[in-house]
Amino acid sequence: MPCFFLRDYRSTAAASLQRAPSGQRAPLFAALALFAQFALAQNEAVPLVKDADSIEARVQGCVTCHGQGGQGTSNGYFPRIAGKPAGYLYNQLAAFRDGTRHYAPMNYLVAYMPDRFLHEIAEYFARQRPPFVAKEVANVGADVLARGRALVSAGDPQKGIPACVACHGVGLTGMDPGIPGLVGLRPTYIVGQLTRWRVGERHAAEPDCMKRIATRLSDTDITAVASWLSQQVAPKDPSPESSNLVRMPFACGSQQAVR
Numbered sequence: 001m002p003c004f005f006l007r008d009y010r011s012t013a014a015a016s017l018q019r020a021p022s023g024q025r026a027p028l029f030a031a032l033a034l035f036a037q038f039a040l041a042q043n044e045a046v047p048l049v050k051d052a053d054s055i056e057a058r059v060q061g062c063v064t065c066h067g068q069g070g071q072g073t074s075n076g077y078f079p080r081i082a083g084k085p086a087g088y089l090y091n092q093l094a095a096f097r098d099g100t101r102h103y104a105p106m107n108y109l110v111a112y113m114p115d116r117f118l119h120e121i122a123e124y125f126a127r128q129r130p131p132f133v134a135k136e137v138a139n140v141g142a143d144v145l146a147r148g149r150a151l152v153s154a155g156d157p158q159k160g161i162p163a164c165v166a167c168h169g170v171g172l173t174g175m176d177p178g179i180p181g182l183v184g185l186r187p188t189y190i191v192g193q194l195t196r197w198r199v200g201e202r203h204a205a206e207p208d209c210m211k212r213i214a215t216r217l218s219d220t221d222i223t224a225v226a227s228w229l230s231q232q233v234a235p236k237d238p239s240p241e242s243s244n245l246v247r248m249p250f251a252c253g254s255q256q257a258v259r
């Protein structure tokens with residue numbers, strides 16, 4: 001099987017650099033520098049893979065940032081991807097490839113990957129069940145945590161905000177095929193994603209339910225949900241719940257039509 005990923009992506013990135021108009025080179029260099037930094041820091045943690053043509057070998061470029069089993073790393077912005085529904089993971093990889101979700105290192109890594117390969121990677125990480133990494137202590141007051149808990153479990157009917165658990169699952173482990181688990185995510189990452197939705201930088205398939213929700217959350221609400229969510233412990237079985245469209249308060253394009 002042709003090995004799309006194992007080709008040295010430093011040379012892929014170098015090729016992108018040559019093609020990029022000069023105005024776009026600064027972010028490219030920044031992305032490469034960022035990557036080099038993490039690759040160096042994490043190298044010892046990455047075991048050698050014996051079979052170079054296995055999926056385990058092909059995802060080695062991912063584990064420097066997402067952890068060996070996709071559990072995330074100590075860096076607050078690198079998300080856990082293990083155990084999220086395969087449909088959700090595929091949608092994100094396709095969004096990075098097609099440029100509708102932006103994070104330079106991710107965009108370059110998947111830029112030339114065919115659908116078949118993105119599905120294979122998505123299914124691989126969806127199957128993983130690595131232990132959860134240590135939680136960060138939330139540096140916020142009890143009132144903020146209480147607001148976070150209320151929003152996640154009951155929403156805020158006055159502001160038209162539904163309970164997050166209605167879609168993300170009572171154990172916050174997500175719902176097949178397109179809704180991610182929120183347990184095990186760090187506050188910086190959660191704040192980043194909700195803010196991006198609110199300002200229109202992150203999109204999902206229409207109707208984009210998360211845009212509707214994020215635009216109703218204030219800055220304080222975002223801090224509150226992120227802090228509370230980051231303190232939760234995953235249930236014993238962190239698998240996503242099975243699809244339940246009836247329970248969902250809003251329609252979500254990415255739940256109904258996973259490509």
Ligand code: HEC
Nearest residue numbers: 035061062065077078079081089092093103105106109121
């Ligand atoms: C340089 C570090 C880095 C590398 C290498 C990397 N990622 Fe990522 N990845 C990130 C960051 C940071 C994000 C969050 C980006 C954002 O939305 O701002 C992310 C986001 C993702 C997401 C979406 C997560 C979610 O819950 O929405 C998926 C899926 C993903 N990466 C898979 C991969 C795969 C597969 C590979 C290997 C082909 C890979 N990543 C390599 C840093 C990296």
Ligand code: HEC
Nearest residue numbers: 162163164167179180190193204209210225249250252254
């Ligand atoms: C109507 C269903 C629904 C509700 C209610 C809902 N979400 Fe979501 N959420 C989704 C879907 C669908 C996605 C995935 C969108 C995509 O494909 O990118 C998502 C994605 C997310 C993500 C991105 C996770 C990641 O790994 O990048 C965060 C964070 C999030 N939701 C937070 C919340 C919070 C906080 C609430 C409650 C205030 C909430 N959601 C309520 C459907 C919902």
